[in-house]
Amino acid sequence: GIPEEYGAYDVLILHGLPKAGSNLSFKNKAVWYILTPGSGSINTDAATLQLNPAMPHDAYAAANASFSTFRLPDGLNAVLDKLPPLSVATGTATPGAGTQVLFYDRNAKSPIWMIQSGNAPQALLLGEGLWRWRLYEYRFFHNHNIVDELIRQTVASLATNVSDAPFRVSIPKYEWSDGERISLDAYLINAAGEQINTPDATLEVMDSAGKKQSFSFEKNGAAYRLNLGSMPAGSYRYSASTVFNGKKLESAGAFVVSSIPIEAMEQGADYPLLYNLAKKYGGSTVASPQIESLYDSISKNENIKPIIRERATTVPLVDWKWYFFLIVLIATTEWLLRKYWLAQ
Numbered sequence: 001g002i003p004e005e006y007g008a009y010d011v012l013i014l015h016g017l018p019k020a021g022s023n024l025s026f027k028n029k030a031v032w033y034i035l036t037p038g039s040g041s042i043n044t045d046a047a048t049l050q051l052n053p054a055m056p057h058d059a060y061a062a063a064n065a066s067f068s069t070f071r072l073p074d075g076l077n078a079v080l081d082k083l084p085p086l087s088v089a090t091g092t093a094t095p096g097a098g099t100q101v102l103f104y105d106r107n108a109k110s111p112i113w114m115i116q117s118g119n120a121p122q123a124l125l126l127g128e129g130l131w132r133w134r135l136y137e138y139r140f141f142h143n144h145n146i147v148d149e150l151i152r153q154t155v156a157s158l159a160t161n162v163s164d165a166p167f168r169v170s171i172p173k174y175e176w177s178d179g180e181r182i183s184l185d186a187y188l189i190n191a192a193g194e195q196i197n198t199p200d201a202t203l204e205v206m207d208s209a210g211k212k213q214s215f216s217f218e219k220n221g222a223a224y225r226l227n228l229g230s231m232p233a234g235s236y237r238y239s240a241s242t243v244f245n246g247k248k249l250e251s252a253g254a255f256v257v258s259s260i261p262i263e264a265m266e267q268g269a270d271y272p273l274l275y276n277l278a279k280k281y282g283g284s285t286v287a288s289p290q291i292e293s294l295y296d297s298i299s300k301n302e303n304i305k306p307i308i309r310e311r312a313t314t315v316p317l318v319d320w321k322w323y324f325f326l327i328v329l330i331a332t333t334e335w336l337l338r339k340y341w342l343a344q
Helices: 076-080 130-141 145-162 271-280 293-299 321-343
Strands: 011-015 030-034 047-059 061-063 086-095 099-105 111-116 122-125 167-170 175-177 182-189 201-207 212-216 218-220 223-229 234-244 247-258
Touching (some): 011 145, 076 145, 086 099, 086 111, 111 145, 182 201, 201 223
Parallel strands (some): 030 122
Antiparallel strands (some): 047 086, 111 122, 167 182, 182 223, 201 234, 234 247
């Protein structure tokens, strides 16, 4: 059932809640609203909503290239091309101040997935179907890493904004490839709520075998930053610490490094590379709308001509044994016939 108190929860994920006619209130809490046909009206600062969840329509998601709340997963667009539509509430949603749009409706260009930062951060998904996304990603890519990462990053961005810890570490994503350079950021807040980096901060990373490595954060503006470089495949746990006002502050977490072939890291076409290869070797590139011009470009290219190759081979007749026996047979037959006819 629905708990009576929410103080123990940093983030609430409301799938189809609150129901129509309910009096639930989630003020001053980090909330992710996922609308369904049974959803009722919600009060949110993330967007101005005029929606009817009971009249959904299909919406294919398109990523917002300017989204910056967190880093979008690599290969996202290739996965989006294979995903089914979300069942999105009919109506309009106008993003509020400080709200960033993660996904738009590809056809209507209206926002369908939004995230707002602040003291009480919120996320809005104006429809349902994430479970279908996971199934389709597994069908075409044999994993559901991209969809899981979008969900994890959305929840992490909400949880980060409500964290009251004075010192915390932020990592862009949970899963990395063994060819990527892993980076972390750390933030220290003083009693006045100001971000500072006066004391030094260190990081200790431990792999699954228990081997530990120690690093020191670099001071970056008013924050901390550390580039670990690429690391071997495996599971890792990290613990960051600093000493401020005589008190030791710590922040811990984990990440995974997977062994991913280079070919699998970029699942979409690398058009700049294709253009450069064509230019380097005297070729050309033709977009699909101009595909009919491909025949003319080939037929008028002086470097593309039919090539006829001729090769003569001399073989001594003596090497053709059956010719020899055929000639002997013919000569013998002629000699016998001649002897026969002369004897008549």
